[in-house]
Amino acid sequence: MTSNSSGMYPLTAAIQHEALRTHSAPDGAFSVGEAHREMQVHRDCRLDECARKATAFQTLIDAGRVTPDSARQPR
Template sequence: MAGWQVFTATLAMLTIMAVTVVSLHQPHRDPDRLSVDRIRERISNEHTASADPVLSTSAWSHGAPDHQLDVQEAHRTMQQHRRCVVGECDRKGAAFRALVDAGRIKPTRMPPALQ
């Protein structure tokens, strides 16, 4: 083979390899995946919805609530107090009891502080 044939064959092979590598690394769009803008919008909507002045002042306290918690408020309280221990945080304990009474939680055993 002549030098120009080896050069042309090598160049063609490198071109094919480059096209293959580039095509493998193209990001594929997942239609179910949320875009950054949609995630930001959802977070903004959640912050706006949770800006209830009655909830924002007392929801983060660890004291017992002054009213019976409904299921939605109990779920929110369990999320807000996820690092608290049920037996040590009166608000989380009330939320736990409300969810047990509503049948949303079925504990294998009740925490001693709630028995």
């Protein structure tokens, strides 16, 4: 199992495989933990090109975990 640098949100091989397989929007809402994992897996995707990352990003905004920088381009 791999994880981010802090080890807080472990990524299983199944989650990595599933997330890498699709960039489409999820069928339902992400939990905050799932959103963190999706952001890790889709870190190289642009927000305006990957619906899955965009959904995860919006989940983190709604949860107060992320404050977007309006001066930056979506990534």
